[in-house]
Amino acid sequence: MSxxxxxxxxxxxxxxxxxxxxxxxRAARHTVAALARMRExxxxxxxxxxxxxxxxxxxxxxxxxxxxxxxxxxVQAFVSDGSLVVEVFDRGPxxxxxxxxxxxxxxxxELPFERALAVPLIRGLVDEVAMESRPxxxxxxxxxxxxxxxxx
Amino acid sequence: xxxxxxxxxEDGASVIALRGEIDVYTAPLLxxxxxxxxxxxxxxxxxxxxxxDFLDSTGLGVLVEGLKRVKTRGGNLTLVATQxxxxxxxxxxGLNKAFPIFSTRDDxxxxxxxxxx
Numbered sequence: 001m002s003x004x005x006x007x008x009x010x011x012x013x014x015x016x017x018x019x020x021x022x023x024x025x026r027a028a029r030h031t032v033a034a035l036a037r038m039r040e041x042x043x044x045x046x047x048x049x050x051x052x053x054x055x056x057x058x059x060x061x062x063x064x065x066x067x068x069x070x071x072x073x074x075v076q077a078f079v080s081d082g083s084l085v086v087e088v089f090d091r092g093p094x095x096x097x098x099x100x101x102x103x104x105x106x107x108x109x110e111l112p113f114e115r116a117l118a119v120p121l122i123r124g125l126v127d128e129v130a131m132e133s134r135p136x137x138x139x140x141x142x143x144x145x146x147x148x149x150x151x152x
Numbered sequence: 153x154x155x156x157x158x159x160x161x162e163d164g165a166s167v168i169a170l171r172g173e174i175d176v177y178t179a180p181l182l183x184x185x186x187x188x189x190x191x192x193x194x195x196x197x198x199x200x201x202x203x204x205d206f207l208d209s210t211g212l213g214v215l216v217e218g219l220k221r222v223k224t225r226g227g228n229l230t231l232v233a234t235q236x237x238x239x240x241x242x243x244x245x246g247l248n249k250a251f252p253i254f255s256t257r258d259d260x261x262x263x264x265x266x267x268x269x
Contacts, residue, residue, distance in 0.1 A: 022175075023177045025175055025176055025177060026175060051208060055209055058175070058210060124245075
């Protein structure tokens, strides 16, 4: 699987669901960080992954709450060809607008203040990020990080 | 709770010493501590993040809110931070320009009571 290919149909290395409540975001980021560590990501990279997962999970918790959804937040991670792909699924409203592509091209100008901090953070931490409508309602945030030493 | 928040009175300033992780669950504790200190009349606040293991955008939002809160009253807020993982978050978001960040608590205390013009 190349970095840009869909993970649809792949068996995840990590598949967790947690109640859409703030106290569970910590467990989500530490779990994905543990997987990254298992795959020999260095300490700095583990910190970046932890933060990106925390931002996406925090966003998902808020989205479910906003939509009044009782569904859990779902996090899946895949490791392949030296990359870690993390997908965070919510059942909140559709994204403000679908975005995909290189992180630096995502415009944050119209976002509310806290989101306007979260998006540049994710953008500064991962190699690729995409935010798409999820079939059945909600949003998928997909982040790709290279686990190799040669990071951009 | 995964964040300890301790307030210490120093000459001319209040120090908030943090230990643990600042995220969407724990950031309200920091927000409340800043609100309480300002309500008690504190104008100058030092937030010591030397023992902070994790900080995200929710924590940043609370710090920005705190900075605005003291600035509107003629006060100041400075930070103590030396860990790369914490400094990096301020760099990425550009908030390193909004906050005076010091490497020691002593320097942050000097900076908060006598901010550079």
